Amino acid sequence: MFRQYQEELEYKILSHYAVKSKDSKGRKTPEPDCDIRTVFQRDRDRILHSKAFRRLKHKTQVFLAPEGDHYRTRLTHTLEVSQISRTIARALRLNEDLTEAISLGHDLGHTPFGHNGEDILNKLLSHGFRHYEQSLRVVDLLEKHNGNNGLNLTDEVRDGIYNHTGDKKPYTLEAQIIKISDRIAYLNHDIDDAKRAGIVNISKIPKEIFEVLGETHGERINTMIKDVIYNSLDKPVIAMSQHIQEATDQLREFMFENVYFNDIAKSEDRKAEKIMTDLFHYYMDSTSEIASKEDLVIYSKEEIVRDYIAGMTDRFALKQFRDIFLPLPWDK
Numbered sequence: 001m002f003r004q005y006q007e008e009l010e011y012k013i014l015s016h017y018a019v020k021s022k023d024s025k026g027r028k029t030p031e032p033d034c035d036i037r038t039v040f041q042r043d044r045d046r047i048l049h050s051k052a053f054r055r056l057k058h059k060t061q062v063f064l065a066p067e068g069d070h071y072r073t074r075l076t077h078t079l080e081v082s083q084i085s086r087t088i089a090r091a092l093r094l095n096e097d098l099t100e101a102i103s104l105g106h107d108l109g110h111t112p113f114g115h116n117g118e119d120i121l122n123k124l125l126s127h128g129f130r131h132y133e134q135s136l137r138v139v140d141l142l143e144k145h146n147g148n149n150g151l152n153l154t155d156e157v158r159d160g161i162y163n164h165t166g167d168k169k170p171y172t173l174e175a176q177i178i179k180i181s182d183r184i185a186y187l188n189h190d191i192d193d194a195k196r197a198g199i200v201n202i203s204k205i206p207k208e209i210f211e212v213l214g215e216t217h218g219e220r221i222n223t224m225i226k227d228v229i230y231n232s233l234d235k236p237v238i239a240m241s242q243h244i245q246e247a248t249d250q251l252r253e254f255m256f257e258n259v260y261f262n263d264i265a266k267s268e269d270r271k272a273e274k275i276m277t278d279l280f281h282y283y284m285d286s287t288s289e290i291a292s293k294e295d296l297v298i299y300s301k302e303e304i305v306r307d308y309i310a311g312m313t314d315r316f317a318l319k320q321f322r323d324i325f326l327p328l329p330w331d332k
Helices: 002-013 039-048 051-058 074-091 096-105 114-124 131-142 155-162 173-196 207-213 217-232 242-260 269-285 293-298 301-310 314-325
Strands: none
Touching: 039 096, 039 155, 051 074, 051 314, 074 096, 074 173, 074 217, 096 155, 096 173, 114 269, 114 301, 131 155, 131 301, 155 173, 173 217, 173 242, 207 217, 207 242, 217 242, 269 301, 269 314, 293 301
């Protein structure tokens, strides 16, 4: 079978640090193997064909409801992370299929209205809200596969999705690639979007950052990717060199001070907060509108409302707010 040929090939060409498909820790519910695809290829395909993945195209990355066609969305960010991570994985002879599956699924639990939406839900929910936990809930429960709850992904992909951000450390190098690729992607494409929006003047970015990382979008990404590859080659950890890491951290500090907390970028946040807060309280009082009788027995109201709102796109949240709270015009 072709799958077996691919599995055997992995042992011949991949690094000894790479996760081999045949050595996967497996799924919560065992399944028969596919004749063609490895387990990580199947995970990638399940994520790619999920409804949650398609909704990413209408979820904000940084700028809420941007007018231009070229601003990044959560979907384009995901694709950029996937491209960067695959480049690194291939150079290091790690498992590209595992890396790609994690990258495509890492942000499935993100809310509408970007990180602001995540902050709003975190305040509204009694147990808080973290998008990486929601991403895992999406693939473990909310998406459907063969009529069952959840996509039944491998443990390696689930671990990579859950541990892709913050101080948490995933146990595979492939997942460590996602953590660093995520930062490479958003720092650079957010500069591009901020420049397009007139929020930041490139000349205001400290010159020493560009002297180290590069002047252009492509140069900076190239510098970071190459540094990760050369600094991680034949090592049991994925990391930048100290020199590049310091410049990257300096760029990140600049972006938080001048872009992410910028008055223009945050100007619509108050409106987003009202929309999500009003929807949350409405559905807490009218949960039967969005849940079956069975779900009302199994899950708490907060869980049902959290899953429903977190799964919304920006435009669906706006539509629900209009339909529920704004008066309809009279034709007569």
